[in-house]
Structure formats: C-alpha cells, structure tokens
Amino acid sequence: MxxxxxxxxxxxxxxxxxxxxxxxxxxxxxxxxxxxxxxxxxxxxxxxxxxxxxxxxxxxxxxxxxxxxxxxxxxxxxxxxxxxxxxxxxxxxxxxxxxxxxxxxxxxxxxxxxxxxxxxxxxxxxGEETAGGLMTPDFNKILWDQAAAEIFTKVRQESNSDTQPYFYVVDNQNKLLGFFKLRDLLNAPASAMAKEFIRPETPKVEISDPCEKVANVMSQEHLSILPVVDEQNVIHGVVTFDDVIRVMEDIASEDIYTMVGTAKVDPFAKKTGSKIMARAPWLFTTFVGGIISAWILGIFDNTLSEYTAIILFIPFVIGLAGNVGIQGATVIVRGLATGDIQEDNITHIVKNEILVGMLNGTIFGFLCGTLISIFAKFLLNTDPLLGVVVGTGIILAVSLASLVGSLTPIIFINLDIDPAVSTGPIITVANDILGLAIYLVTAKFILAAF
The missing domain is CATH 1.25.60.10 (MgtE N-terminal domain-like)
Incomplete structure (x- = not known):
C-alpha cells in the first residue's frame, strides 16, 4: 500500500x-x-x-x-x-x-x-568481509600516561556526541596496551595513569581476520566493540556490533542464495533479465546432468529391459543419496561459517559426518532391502533378489554421497571457492549421477552373479 x-x-x-x-x-x-x-x-x-x-x-x-x-x-x-x-x-x-x-x-x-x-x-x-573492511577509524584512543582526571574531563566535554563505552590505551608507537570501560574510569583515582587501570586481558582481532571470527570473539567475550590491530599490535580502528551483524546477514543470505543457484546480492532488487542470467547457468548444469543420466541409463539398457523392476527404485536411491550428501555438506559449510569448525577439529568432524552418512546408508539399505525382498514376489511379481540389489545400491550410493558431501566444502576452500557452492545444484547433480551409476552397476553385477 x-x-x-x-x-x-x-x-x-x-x-x-x-x-x-x-x-x-x-x-x-x-x-x-x-x-x-x-x-x-x-x-x-x-x-x-x-x-x-x-x-x-x-x-x-x-x-x-x-x-x-x-x-x-x-x-x-x-x-x-x-x-x-x-x-x-x-x-x-x-x-x-x-x-x-x-x-x-x-x-x-x-x-x-x-x-x-x-x-x-x-x-x-x-576485504569487505574482514575486520579491516568493517572497522571505523573513529574510537577512544588514550595515551598510556594520561591521568584519569584529564580523561574524564575530555569525556564530559564530548558528552553530547556518541561516545563509545570502551577506551583503548596505546603507547607512544600506537601499540595497543589494553582497554578500560567508563565505569573503570569512574572508579580510578584522579591522578592514576591510564595504564594503571586497564583490564588484564584485551580481546582483539587482526585486520585480515574474517567477519565470522570477529562475530565469534564478540559473542565469546560479550563485547559490542573490538579493537583492530595489525601484526605489530598497532591499533587501526574498532569494529562495532551493528556493522558485524549487517555483514553476517549479507554473508548468510549470500550462502543461501548460492546453495539454490540464484543471484548472490539483492536478488529481489534484480531485474527479470538479470535474474534469468544469474540462474540460467545453474539450470544448465541440471540439464547437462539429465543428459548424462540418460546416457548412463542407455548403457544399462539390457539390464533394465530384463529386470524392469529396477527402474522403480531409481528415484528412491538417488533421492536418499542426494539428501545425505546435502546434509553432510550443509553441516560442514555452516560449521565453517560459525567458526565451530577449526583446524584442530575439522578432521574429526568430517570423519564423523562421513561415518554418520555411511551408517545411515547401511541402516536404510538393510531395512529397504529386507522389505523389498519380502514383498517383491507378492506386490511386484519379481525376484526377491531385487531387495539385495536395492539394499546394496543404497548402501554404496549413500556412502559415496556422504563422502562427496563432506569433503567437497573442504576441497572448495583450498581452491578459494565459496564452500556454499558445495550445497548447490552442481553437487546435487553430481551426487545424482554417481548414485545412479553405482545403483545400476551394483544391479548388473548382482543379477549377473545370481
């Protein structure tokens, strides 16, 4: 309206x-x-x-x-x-x-x-998504030898401005020594020098630190402002909570849009032509995947002609494998974004995700295979061996999808590619192709053996 x-x-x-x-x-x-x-x-x-x-x-x-x-x-x-x-x-x-x-x-x-x-x-x-790109050079800088009374007088004179609640104490080379809050200043003796009432620990971030790390430090330390320093501990500015929130929202939105293969920035504001151009490559990927899947089906034409019941369970096997792959990739991508996954625990988490995927594949493969074997003759009028084919196909397809889904984000990071792409259409199509190929190869070998 x-x-x-x-x-x-x-x-x-x-x-x-x-x-x-x-x-x-x-x-x-x-x-x-x-x-x-x-x-x-x-x-x-x-x-x-x-x-x-x-x-x-x-x-x-x-x-x-x-x-x-x-x-x-x-x-x-x-x-x-x-x-x-x-x-x-x-x-x-x-x-x-x-x-x-x-x-x-x-x-x-x-x-x-x-x-x-x-x-x-x-x-x-x-970089726009780094501490340096987020920082503002305006902050309360205090020299180490300034007296509390002098600092307090300055604060009172600037009371009409938006005074930040944190004060950062530096030496003569502009190196950060520590910080104090306004209440620390109020409790300090008038003659005390700034370095005498700074806090024992000063949470800080470096200029090149990503936004996710800045947000994590703010969350852990319960601070709304953080100092930004270089490798020599020289302070260059501060990062505020509102700037971090804005960028984190943009990053989260960008990741979500990347996952579904659309424009990364302001998709609602894009014109129709721009939206089509942004989404077409991803849809073309699905088109190519469909062609490859059709080609794979053609290779196994003889097997499918002889055992047509195999076709009935292709969507089931591909869907289950695809979901497991996306689950693993999403957990890894989200963990990397929030900082829950670090260098010291990444191997453990990836192995755990692969194990969970494989165990899920084994459970559902055994369950589905058993049910299909029991009811194959009565409901589908086919050989109970179909249950073995489907069950084995699920176990192998899901296990591979779990491996691909969990490892792809890590590989993409090493290649300087946004790991969010690993949860998008490209990996989904790849999992579908691999799942289909594994299922049909499994069917061919088992049926030929028996």
Whole structure:
C-alpha cells in the first residue's frame, strides 16, 4: 500500500511539489530505502532529491540495494556526491565508494576532504568481509600516561556526541596496551595513569581476520566493540556490533542464495533479465546432468529391459543419496561459517559426518532391502533378489554421497571457492549421477552373479 501510494503521488501531475516533498519526508526513509528497487530509475532519483536533508539522502543511499544506489549516483554531480560521502561515517562511505570502478573511486576521492580521503583510501584496501573492511577509524584512543582526571574531563566535554563505552590505551608507537570501560574510569583515582587501570586481558582481532571470527570473539567475550590491530599490535580502528551483524546477514543470505543457484546480492532488487542470467547457468548444469543420466541409463539398457523392476527404485536411491550428501555438506559449510569448525577439529568432524552418512546408508539399505525382498514376489511379481540389489545400491550410493558431501566444502576452500557452492545444484547433480551409476552397476553385477 505504501509503495502504491508513493507511485500514485509521483504520477499525479496536479500535486504541488511542496506537498509531495512534505509527503515523502513524513514517511519512514528506511522503509523507502528497503523497497526502492520497486520504483523506476526516474522515480528513484526523484525520491532521492525530494528528501529535505542530506542525512536522509545518505541513509537512502547506504540502506538501499546496490543497483538502485548505482542508478542514483550516476545522475549526481561528482562534487555533490563527494560532499555527501564526506559527511558520512568513513566506513559507510568506503562501502559505497568500493562499488565504483577504480577510475571513479579516484575521481570521487580527489574531490573529498584530504583527511577523509586518506582514511577511506586505507579502508578500501581491506576485504569487505574482514575486520579491516568493517572497522571505523573513529574510537577512544588514550595515551598510556594520561591521568584519569584529564580523561574524564575530555569525556564530559564530548558528552553530547556518541561516545563509545570502551577506551583503548596505546603507547607512544600506537601499540595497543589494553582497554578500560567508563565505569573503570569512574572508579580510578584522579591522578592514576591510564595504564594503571586497564583490564588484564584485551580481546582483539587482526585486520585480515574474517567477519565470522570477529562475530565469534564478540559473542565469546560479550563485547559490542573490538579493537583492530595489525601484526605489530598497532591499533587501526574498532569494529562495532551493528556493522558485524549487517555483514553476517549479507554473508548468510549470500550462502543461501548460492546453495539454490540464484543471484548472490539483492536478488529481489534484480531485474527479470538479470535474474534469468544469474540462474540460467545453474539450470544448465541440471540439464547437462539429465543428459548424462540418460546416457548412463542407455548403457544399462539390457539390464533394465530384463529386470524392469529396477527402474522403480531409481528415484528412491538417488533421492536418499542426494539428501545425505546435502546434509553432510550443509553441516560442514555452516560449521565453517560459525567458526565451530577449526583446524584442530575439522578432521574429526568430517570423519564423523562421513561415518554418520555411511551408517545411515547401511541402516536404510538393510531395512529397504529386507522389505523389498519380502514383498517383491507378492506386490511386484519379481525376484526377491531385487531387495539385495536395492539394499546394496543404497548402501554404496549413500556412502559415496556422504563422502562427496563432506569433503567437497573442504576441497572448495583450498581452491578459494565459496564452500556454499558445495550445497548447490552442481553437487546435487553430481551426487545424482554417481548414485545412479553405482545403483545400476551394483544391479548388473548382482543379477549377473545370481
């Protein structure tokens, strides 16, 4: 209803511009940013300019999808865009500038204030999903020899600003010595130097640490802000909880979309043509898998012609093997994402997942094989040997699927491929082909032997 109301207002030629401006500015600009992709490019730009403050325009740019953000920025004068980004937090401005080409980045930065531009240049070099890419250079830095009274006076003078609750103590080389909270400052003697009332342990992350590790440290230490240091323990900035949550949500969404073979970023905001292009390769993979499966069926044409009842259980064997493979891959991928799987336990977890898959295959293979052998003659009018074929086929197919599903994420990581791909259509199709081939080979050998 809200979107329709805005669209109708924008189309109404009789409505005064001042009335339209008032109407747009009374709405929740966060909600407009979230659903901006539902408007035409012309309307997106018009809504942007209808906002009566740069603050709202900054929020619209930052909170909306990337395609809409780029469409708006393409219409803006570079001087105005640079000024707009200048007023934003450096880490947020960096996220926006990163989306441009190198040439455009340089042009925008050249028009920004020199100090802000230098900070953003430093931030751009870090990966978007690393501590360095998430950090903000604005934090409470305290020299080791500053007195508590001096620090407290400074805090009182800045009481109207968004003062962070943590203070980071550094030496003369900017190396992190420790941190203290506001209540530690209040309890310290007025003459005490900062280094005398810092906490004994300081949780921190390194610039290159992935977002998942930052989130894990925050969770374990119950902190909403973490200092970011380099290999020499020099502090460069801090990572805040809200930035981590935002990126973790993006990573989780990206993994889910990767699993099903669709656009990784803002799939709801993509145009129809872009959606088709993003999904077509994955569907083509399924098409190729179908052709290969048909070819395998053709190879075993004689066996299938002689024992047609085998065909009845192909979907059953493939489905069971596929599910087990996806279960193993999903558990490994999720464990890697949450940090539950580390170098010291990865071998144990992978072996355990493979064992669980094989045991499940054995249990269901024996159960299904026994039931089919018992009822084969009465219900299917075929040889009870079919139960042995199906049961053995399930055991072998599920065991291989478990092996493939559990090991593929690890292999992909070593090849610098997103492990979430291992739960997607490619691996599903591969498991289907392998399961079908194993089942038919098993059937051919057992039936030929007996």
């Amino acid at each position: 809200l979107i329709d109301k805005i669209k109708n207002s924008l189309k109404d030629e009789n409505i005064k511009e001042s009335v339209l401006t008032t109407f747009i500015n009374e709405l929740d600009h966060f909600e407009i940013a979230r659903r901006l992709n539902e408007f035409s490019t012309e309307d997106k730009v018009r809504i942007f300019h209808l906002f009566n403050s740069d603050n709202k325009r900054q929020i619209l740019l930052y909170e909306t999808d990337m395609d809409s953000r780029m469409e708006i920025q393409e219409t803006l004068d570079k001087d105005y865009l640079a000024n707009l980004l200048d007023q934003m937090a450096e880490d947020e401005a960096t996220d926006i500038i990163k989306e441009h080409s190198n040439e455009t980045q340089e042009e925008i930065l050249s028009k920004m204030e020199k100090q802000d531009a230098e900070v953003i240049k430093d931030l751009i070099q870090y």
